[in-house]
Amino acid sequence: MSDKVWLIMPVVNEDLCRANVPRWLAQGYHVCLLQDRTRFDVPGTMILQPWSHYAGYAFSVNFATRELQRHGLLGDVFVYAGEDMHPDPQRNAQEVAERYRTHYPDLNGIVQPTGDDLNGTDRICGSPIVGRDAFKEFNNGFGIFWPGYNHYFADEELFNVSLRHGRLVQDRDLMHYHDHWTRSGTPSKRPHHKLLEERWANDKALFNHRKALDFPGSWKESQ
Numbered sequence: 001m002s003d004k005v006w007l008i009m010p011v012v013n014e015d016l017c018r019a020n021v022p023r024w025l026a027q028g029y030h031v032c033l034l035q036d037r038t039r040f041d042v043p044g045t046m047i048l049q050p051w052s053h054y055a056g057y058a059f060s061v062n063f064a065t066r067e068l069q070r071h072g073l074l075g076d077v078f079v080y081a082g083e084d085m086h087p088d089p090q091r092n093a094q095e096v097a098e099r100y101r102t103h104y105p106d107l108n109g110i111v112q113p114t115g116d117d118l119n120g121t122d123r124i125c126g127s128p129i130v131g132r133d134a135f136k137e138f139n140n141g142f143g144i145f146w147p148g149y150n151h152y153f154a155d156e157e158l159f160n161v162s163l164r165h166g167r168l169v170q171d172r173d174l175m176h177y178h179d180h181w182t183r184s185g186t187p188s189k190r191p192h193h194k195l196l197e198e199r200w201a202n203d204k205a206l207f208n209h210r211k212a213l214d215f216p217g218s219w220k221e222s223q
Contacts, residue, residue, distance in 0.1 A: 003097035004075035006068065010034040010060045011083045017042060020179075023086055028093035030075065032068060034060045046073075057082075058154035062143025065135070074132065076107060079176075080144065081127040086177040088113065099174065100129050107131025109167040110144075110158070115175030118183070124155040125162065127176040134167065137220045146210070146218060150199040153207035160211065161218045 007029040011017040017033070021042050024031055031045040036054050041047070048064055055063070061080050068074050077097045079087075088096060100111050111129040114122045130144055138144050138161070145154040162168035210216065 002094065003077050003101075004030060005077045005079070005093040005097050006030045006032055006073075006075045007079045007081060007087075008032045008034075008061045008064045009081050009083055009085075010036075010054075010057055011042075012036070012038045012054075013083055014038065014040045016179075017083050020083060020086065021045060027087045027091075029079070029087065030073075032064050034064055054151075056147070056150040058143070058145035058149045059147040062145060062147055065143060076132055078130045078132070078144075079127065080130070081176060082178075084179040085127050086179065088115075088174050088176065091174070096129065096174065099171070100131065103169045103171070104131050104134075106133060108133040108137070109169065110134060110162045111169045111171050111174070112159070113174035113176045114170045114172050116177050118178045118180055121178070122170060123159065125158040125168070126155045126178070128155075128158065129174075137165075137167075138162075139218055140220055146215070148206055148210075149203045152200050152203040154203075157207060157210065157215060157218065161215050165219060 005028070007024045009031070011033050021031060021033070025044050032048065033042060033045050034048050034050070036051050039049055048067055050063065065078065077100055091099065103109060103111055108131055110125060112125045113127060113129070128144065135141060135144065139146055144158060146157050159168065
């Protein structure tokens with residue numbers, strides 16, 4: 001069985017994007033990039049430029065998934081990642097999809113690679129692999145991530161919700177290396193981080209509020 005595997009990735013840093021996206025293309029992923037105020041061409045990719053401002057990670061990738069569906073391009077398996085994340089170096093897109101299907105043959109769940117040793121990787125769904133049928137249940141079909149967050153904590157809510165409903169597998173044999181600026185030898189914070197961090201407190205407050213209420217609306221059975 002051959003699956004169509006999409007990588008969906010909001011991007012802002014042209015140099016980082018040009019260095020990293022070819023890794024995903026070489027592994028056989030179909031790549032959809034979202035750009036806002038910073039725009040540039042990346043050969044071999046589908047580029048969406050819906051806004052001139054950053055609408056937030058969660059809202060952006062949910063939007064991109066719906067756009068793929070609207071254009072008749074919706075695939076079988078999706079990976080949501082940041083521009084500083086690498087694909088698994090040992091498996092191409094089809095092999096990742098096959099491994100996903102060993103966990104969820106019905107394409108209705110989330111697999112989070114946890115082979116990267118970056119602190120916190122096993123406490124969030126920071127680069128989830130998602131089957132197409134999972135979209136029917138999370139957030140009442142709106143998208144995998146709760147759209148109210150700007151940039152932070154949507155991945156932590158997804159971890160909590162998918163774990164609670166028995167729809168999460170943490171796979172240590174898969175790795176999405178996160179070239180995070182805190183790793184030794186990497187550059188200091190990138191320029192756009194300052195704007196994002198100004199919104200961190202709001203995202204944290206929203207997460208704490210929603211967690212206290214058991215994440216209302218996060219599942220098809222929630223009201």
